[in-house]
Amino acid sequence: MSAFEKLQNIDLRWVYLLVWIAVLGPLMWPLGLPVTVGRDSSTYYNYINDMPDGSVVMFTFDYGVSAMPELFPMTVATFHQLWSRDFKVVVVASWVDGPRIMNMVMEQLKPEQNYQKVYGKDWIELGYFPGSEVGMAALAKDIHGTLAVDYIQNKPTSSFPIMQNIKTAQDIDLIVAHETGTPGLPEWVRQWVTPYDIKMIVGCIGVQVPEVAPYLQAGQCKALLPGLTASAEYELLLRRPGIALSGVDAVSMSHILVIALVVIGNVGFMMARGKRGS
Amino acid sequence: MADILGIWIAVFLTMAIYSFVYKENPWFRIAEAVYLGAATGYVITVDLKFLRDQWTGVWSVSGPMAMGFAAALLVGVLWYFRFSRKYFYIYRIPLAIIVGTGIGQAMQTIIFAQFISQIRGQISMPLWVAGDALKSFSNIMIAIMVPCVLLYFWFTGGYKEKTPMKIIDRIARYTMMAGFGSAFGYTVLTRYALFIGRCQYLLGLTPNPPEAFPAFVTISAVILITLIGRDVYRTRIKS
Numbered sequence: 001m002s003a004f005e006k007l008q009n010i011d012l013r014w015v016y017l018l019v020w021i022a023v024l025g026p027l028m029w030p031l032g033l034p035v036t037v038g039r040d041s042s043t044y045y046n047y048i049n050d051m052p053d054g055s056v057v058m059f060t061f062d063y064g065v066s067a068m069p070e071l072f073p074m075t076v077a078t079f080h081q082l083w084s085r086d087f088k089v090v091v092v093a094s095w096v097d098g099p100r101i102m103n104m105v106m107e108q109l110k111p112e113q114n115y116q117k118v119y120g121k122d123w124i125e126l127g128y129f130p131g132s133e134v135g136m137a138a139l140a141k142d143i144h145g146t147l148a149v150d151y152i153q154n155k156p157t158s159s160f161p162i163m164q165n166i167k168t169a170q171d172i173d174l175i176v177a178h179e180t181g182t183p184g185l186p187e188w189v190r191q192w193v194t195p196y197d198i199k200m201i202v203g204c205i206g207v208q209v210p211e212v213a214p215y216l217q218a219g220q221c222k223a224l225l226p227g228l229t230a231s232a233e234y235e236l237l238l239r240r241p242g243i244a245l246s247g248v249d250a251v252s253m254s255h256i257l258v259i260a261l262v263v264i265g266n267v268g269f270m271m272a273r274g275k276r277g278s
Numbered sequence: 279m280a281d282i283l284g285i286w287i288a289v290f291l292t293m294a295i296y297s298f299v300y301k302e303n304p305w306f307r308i309a310e311a312v313y314l315g316a317a318t319g320y321v322i323t324v325d326l327k328f329l330r331d332q333w334t335g336v337w338s339v340s341g342p343m344a345m346g347f348a349a350a351l352l353v354g355v356l357w358y359f360r361f362s363r364k365y366f367y368i369y370r371i372p373l374a375i376i377v378g379t380g381i382g383q384a385m386q387t388i389i390f391a392q393f394i395s396q397i398r399g400q401i402s403m404p405l406w407v408a409g410d411a412l413k414s415f416s417n418i419m420i421a422i423m424v425p426c427v428l429l430y431f432w433f434t435g436g437y438k439e440k441t442p443m444k445i446i447d448r449i450a451r452y453t454m455m456a457g458f459g460s461a462f463g464y465t466v467l468t469r470y471a472l473f474i475g476r477c478q479y480l481l482g483l484t485p486n487p488p489e490a491f492p493a494f495v496t497i498s499a500v501i502l503i504t505l506i507g508r509d510v511y512r513t514r515i516k517s
Contacts, residue, residue, distance in 0.1 A: 220399075
């Protein structure tokens with residue numbers, strides 16, 4: 001086997017070892033590569049920032065713990081921005097892991113201590129609703145009936161001051177959805193955005209961006225925060241450096257590694273083919 | 279103490295799952311089984327909590343409501359006939375209800391949400407955006423590429439052989455390749471982002487618990503030594 005053929009047949013374990021080095025290295029010894037704020041993250045930031053005080057924002061967890069490494073930093077940053085303003089925040093989850101992730105958000109941000117937000121008055125967590133799209137449709141028509149009891153205190157939803165004027169989709173001004181798949185944006189668009197003309201902004205994992213982008217262009221989704229690098233930019237805009245920003249060096253290094261491997265593989269392929277041809 | 283134990287278990291499960299990149303091994307199989315069991319148990323628990331909340335919050339207020347709740351539960355139980363060879367057909371009743379309501383619910387708005395709105399978005403898109411050459415270029419490309427891809431799938435047979443369609447076909451192919459490339463690039467980004475997030479945990483970087491780092495070093499050493507040792511032992515047995 002020639003050297004060029006060997007290049008195309010590198011033992012995958014060496015590749016994995018290189019990946020470990022490319023990721024762990026910059027995390028342990030940060031390189032401090034510059035991060036510039038892109039259009040997507042500034043649109044997302046500005047959209048929340050431009051909402052008037054007193055707006056009712058519904059945050060929905062459309063992702064599970066498996067997507068936390070990519071989405072959790074932007075979730076924490078979003079709650080920081082939401083709780084820094086005078087919004088009424090209603091938290092729901094169309095994915096079953098949502099309430100667990102919300103527990104971690106609360107552990108980190110401590111809304112009562114750090115933002116003086118009173119549970120039940122300024123914000124509420126209604127927990128998980130099953131049924132995917134059918135569940136969303138039911139929630140739009142009757143929030144109190146679909147999520148009858150809150151998640152944290154196990155009390156009737158209708159007993160909380162914040163929920164006195166929030167009963168259907170028409171009482172919500174903005175949906176903020178962080179998501180990885182189904183149910184997600186298309187279902188919210190079909191059951192909330194189109195019938196009730198609710199504004200919606202989305203944070204999603206990178207894989208989903210090509211699927212979500214058409215909704216952005218059509219104006220059904222007002223802003224899109226795509227993936228970990230956009231989370232880092234968003235943290236910069238909030239002037240609150242977090243775990244996404246510390247991971248950007250590793251993202252850059254890992255991508256350089258992928259590009260290098262693709263180039264090496266292709267060079268090996270073309271050279272081996274040329275040699276066979278001659 | 280419970281926190282530390284939890285951190286060590288989390289690190290062990292992470293490393294056991296990642297040990298699969300070396301090869302299939304017992305550590306991986308343990309973590310895989312634990313993951314599936316824990317995830318299933320969690321989902322069942324949360325679903326039962328939802329049922330309980332529905333009962334106490336909505337359906338227990340009157341006799342007819344309680345009967346409606348019981349009927350819904352009964353339909354839910356019918357799912358389990360999936361496991362019976364003799365009464366398998368009964369399982370089709372809840373399946374039909376779920377699929378029927380799901381499709382019915384989606385069909386109400388799908389034409390507006392995912393067809394007319396997309397066409398309207400495409401038509402109303404300005405080709406020239408003042409002061410933003412990149413956006414203008416992007417919009418012009420979208421205006422050319424989207425119709426080309428649609429035509430690629432609409433016209434078949436003789437039309438394909440004529441010159442205009444050949445050009446359109448080529449543009450459509452490049453467009454789709456660009457789309458697949460973009461999807462693949464974002465997929466790589468996501469996979470790395472997931473791995474980076476896990477590495478941040480293993481290294482105990484703030485806000486992750488710092489106790490994870492010693493656990494990471496110890497557990498990864500144990501797993502690596504046992505995997506290599508197992509390989510060496512098996513090679514000796516064979517020889």
